[in-house]
Amino acid sequence: MSEKTPPDTGLNGAGEGAEGSGSGVDMPWDSGVPVRQADAGTRLPDLQDVSVLQEMKVRVHRQLLERLNLSNIDALDKAQVVEEIRKVVHDLLAREATPLNYDEREDLVTQILDEIFGLGPIEPLLQDPTISDILVNTYNRVFIERNGRLERTDVRFKDDRHLLQIIDRIVSAVGRRIDDSSPMVDARLADGSRVNAIIQPLALDGPHLSIRKFKKDVLSAPDLLRTESLTPAMLELCQGIVKARLNVLISGGTGAGKTTLLNMLSESIPAVERIVTIEDSAELQLRQPHVVRLETRTANVEGAGAVSQRHLLINALRMRPDRIIMGEVRGAEAVDMLQAMNTGHDGSLTTLHANNARDALARLETMISMAGLNLPEKGMRQQIASAINVLIQVERLSDGQRKIVSISEITGMEGEIITMQDVFVYERQGVDEAGNVVGRFRATGIRPRFTDRMMAYGVELPLSLFSNIEA
Ligand SMILES: Nc1ncnc2c1ncn2[C@@H]1O[C@H](COP(=O)(O)OP(=O)(O)OP(=O)(O)O)[C@@H](O)[C@H]1O
Ligand SMILES: [Mg+2]
Numbered sequence: 001m002s003e004k005t006p007p008d009t010g011l012n013g014a015g016e017g018a019e020g021s022g023s024g025v026d027m028p029w030d031s032g033v034p035v036r037q038a039d040a041g042t043r044l045p046d047l048q049d050v051s052v053l054q055e056m057k058v059r060v061h062r063q064l065l066e067r068l069n070l071s072n073i074d075a076l077d078k079a080q081v082v083e084e085i086r087k088v089v090h091d092l093l094a095r096e097a098t099p100l101n102y103d104e105r106e107d108l109v110t111q112i113l114d115e116i117f118g119l120g121p122i123e124p125l126l127q128d129p130t131i132s133d134i135l136v137n138t139y140n141r142v143f144i145e146r147n148g149r150l151e152r153t154d155v156r157f158k159d160d161r162h163l164l165q166i167i168d169r170i171v172s173a174v175g176r177r178i179d180d181s182s183p184m185v186d187a188r189l190a191d192g193s194r195v196n197a198i199i200q201p202l203a204l205d206g207p208h209l210s211i212r213k214f215k216k217d218v219l220s221a222p223d224l225l226r227t228e229s230l231t232p233a234m235l236e237l238c239q240g241i242v243k244a245r246l247n248v249l250i251s252g253g254t255g256a257g258k259t260t261l262l263n264m265l266s267e268s269i270p271a272v273e274r275i276v277t278i279e280d281s282a283e284l285q286l287r288q289p290h291v292v293r294l295e296t297r298t299a300n301v302e303g304a305g306a307v308s309q310r311h312l313l314i315n316a317l318r319m320r321p322d323r324i325i326m327g328e329v330r331g332a333e334a335v336d337m338l339q340a341m342n343t344g345h346d347g348s349l350t351t352l353h354a355n356n357a358r359d360a361l362a363r364l365e366t367m368i369s370m371a372g373l374n375l376p377e378k379g380m381r382q383q384i385a386s387a388i389n390v391l392i393q394v395e396r397l398s399d400g401q402r403k404i405v406s407i408s409e410i411t412g413m414e415g416e417i418i419t420m421q422d423v424f425v426y427e428r429q430g431v432d433e434a435g436n437v438v439g440r441f442r443a444t445g446i447r448p449r450f451t452d453r454m455m456a457y458g459v460e461l462p463l464s465l466f467s468n469i470e471a
Pocket of ligand 2: 259
C-alpha cells in the first residue's frame with residue numbers, strides 16, 4: 001500500500017480518489033482488518049476472504065469519489081446524500097466480480113457512510129447502546145467499557161493519521177483545533193458525548209481519544225437498586241436527605257458513578273423548586289419542569305471568552321435559585337459553592353473526585369487554598385464542616401460494579417478535625433471464582449443527627465432503617 005496523503009476526511013473531494021489507480025489507493029479506513037468485529041450488530045461475512053473485501057471497499061470507495069462530488073456535503077440534504085451514496089455503492093458493487101449478498105452490500109454502504117458522516121471505524125461503537133466508553137490508544141488499540149468492564153476490540157484505524165483526521169473532525173465541529181500548539185482538547189459530540197483528545201508531543205505514542213458516551217436513559221433509582229449499588233433502606237435515606245434540603249457532596253474516582261448518583265438524587269427534588277445546574281459538560285438530565293442549565297465555556301482559539309464554573313455560580317446566585325447543582329467541583333469554585341451552601345442556599349448538591357471520604361475533605365481544602373483567600377486551615381475546615389451535611393462515597397469495584405460504599409454525616413469539628421460518622425457502609429468480603437466482588441451493605445447502627453431536620457421537612461424514617469441488625 002503506497003503512503004499517499006489520504007484525503008482530508010476520507011471523502012471530501014471528488015478529485016482526490018480519482019487520481020489513484022488500482023490497489024495503490026490509500027483510503028483512510030483501508031485498515032486491512034475487519035473493522036466491526038466487536039460490534040454485536042453487523043459483521044463482515046465470514047465466508048469472504050477479508051483481503052478481497054478490503055480491496056473491494058477501496059475500489060468502490062474510489063469509484064464513489066469519482067462519481068459524486070462530496071466537497072460541499074455539509075450544504076446538502078443528508079437524507080438525500082445517503083440515498084444517493086447507497087444507490088451508487090450498490091450499483092458499483094453489482095459490477096464487482098465477487099458477488100455479495102444484500103446484507104453484505106448494506107454493511108459496506110454503512111462503513112462508507114460512517115467514514116463520510118460519522119467517526120469512521122468507531123461509529124458502530126458509538127451506536128452500540130451497551131458501550132459506555134470508547135478509548136482509543138493510538139490507531140490500532142481501541143478499548144471499550146461495557147457493563148463496567150474494559151475490553152479490547154478488533155476495531156482499528158488505518159494509521160495514526162486516519163485517527164487524527166477523525167479527532168480533527170470532532171474538535172473542529174465545536175470550533176476548536178488540535179495541533180502542536182494545542183495538543184490537548186475537550187469537546188463534545190452532537191449527541192452530548194464527552195470527548196478528550198491528546199496528541200504528540202504530550203501523548204508519547206500517538207493520538208489518544210477518550211469518549212464517555214452520553215446516556216440517553218440515565219440510570220434512575222430502580223436501576224441502581226437492580227445493579228445493587230445501594231439497598232432500599234439507603235435509597236430511602238438518600239431521598240429523605242434531598243427532601244430535607246441537606247447539602248450533599250458525592251465523592252468517587254473516575255467513572256465511579258458520581259454523575260449518575262447526582263442525577264438520581266436530583267429526582268427527589270420537588271417539582272415546584274427552581275433548580276440551577278452548573279456543569280463543565282452538560283450531562284445531568286433532570287426531569288423537573290423548572291431547571292436552568294448552565295455550562296462553562298472554554299477559551300476560543302485566540303484564548304479569549306472563557307467562562308468558568310465560578311463565574312456561572314456567581315451568576316446563578318442572582319437567578320433566585322431554590323437549589324444549585326454543580327456537576328463537579330475541581331478548583332477555586334469550591335469556595336463559592338461552600339459559601340452558597342453556608343448562606344442559605346441549602347439543598348445544594350455537588351460531586352468531587354476523591355478515592356475516599358477523608359480524602360474528599362482534604363481535596364476540598366486544597367481547592368479552597370486555590371482560591372487564594374489565605375484562610376487558616378481551621379477556618380477552611382469550619383467552612384467545610386458547616387456547609388456540607390452529607391458525604392456519599394461511590395466506588396467502581398475491581399469487577400466493574402458501582403457501589404455506594406459509605407453514606408456519612410458531617411457532624412462538626414473536634415479541635416482542628418472535621419468529624420463525621422458513617423451511617424451506611426459497604427463491606428467487601430472477598431472475590432468469588434468468577435472474579436466478582438462479594439460484600440454486603442451494613443447500617444452502622446448510628447441514627448444521624450440530621451433526622452431531626454428531616455422530620456421538620458416531614459420526612460419520617462423508621463428507626464429500624466438505621467439498625468445494624470439488618471442492613
Ligand atoms: N450504579 C451504577 N450501576 C451501573 N452502572 C453505573 C452506575 N453508576 C454509573 N454507572 C455507569 O458508569 C459510567 C460512569 O458513570 P458516571 O458518569 O456517573 O461516573 P462519574 O464518576 O461521574 O465519572 P467521571 O469521573 O468521568 O465524571 C456510566 O456509563 C454509567 O452509566
Ligand atoms: Mg461525572
